[in-house]
Amino acid sequence: MPEIIFSGPSGRIEGRYHPAKDKGAPIALILHPHPQFGGTMNNQIVYNLYYTFVNRGFSALRFNFRGVGRSQGTFDHGAGELSDAAAALDWVQSVNPEARNCWIAGVSFGAWIGMQLLMRRPEVEGFLSIAAMANRYDFSFLAPCPSSGLFIHGEQDRVAPLREVISVIEKVKTQKGIQIEHEVIPGANHFFDGQVEPLIATVDSYLDRRLGPAPAKEAE
Template identity: 70%
Template structure:
């Protein structure tokens, strides 16, 4: 997959980019865990999510947030990282103007950034949020959440306890016009130790169902944007 360097809001950003063969293919952006706790675009789960979308014909990008790897800038507590993600999506869209839809997938800190990007960009029609941390980060901006998606986490996650994720899911499920799918993996910790293959199986099953037109509300119930 091609290594790329593109301009971000705080300098150059380093990424891995795989264009789809079809000009109008959907775009997928994959966002990595917390930069100050070892998170990079080469995280195993981030890489596997990238590969999953690539295999299904998406134009796919993962990249290092500012200050990580060859990306310029310094950690900005989420605000700058959200700007990085928006800039990354702008960059892919400039190369693929015929692409009309987009997905965002994030793991841990990346899922928080991804959900914020979802609120800003109406073309994002689906999301995969792996091990979000509503106990650490404020998700109250999801009012309302504009797209259907998957929230997947483990019941042995001490970083993001199950009860906190459950609270977020229940709040989102009260909204009309979207469908939140939740998967709780038995025995999985925050890093899905020994369970990455099972995690990817669940994510792949969800994405395949969505691509078949399943797991979304009836068209009549869709929120007008």
């Protein structure tokens, strides 16, 4: 799990990168929760998503948004963080010029950033949007959504109530040729406390359907 530093719009960005053995392997970019509420690339969901993709042979990158950890800059209410994510995708693509495609996974605030990024990057083939805060951020830009993907939410989410996310998903589902799936984790809150294992199992099941069964796990 090599530590990396790459250039971003506000200076250096700190990340963790795991290159795939196959030069043509797809890319996975994982985006962490809200920087002002303790969100970092070491968030347990982000960490587990990272290795979920690594174990499927992806080149995976997770990183700290500006002002978090050793990443330079200050919180920018989403606009700067979207630029950080674009810079991260640029960097991982630059070291994987033969990559066939890309997936984006975002958690909470990171889900909002990730969905904005996929609207701008046609190479993004799929997405995972976990605990999307549809009650606090505008997701109306997903019309139409250019990629198929999965929304996952906790049944007991009090931060971003389930009904708010469902209303967003129902709008996106009407777009032709795009399949948006939605899973609810019983008993889970916004942070999936004590429920990370069933969350990742749900992600794995979805990726099995989209990509085929995962190969034998690589050593971490």
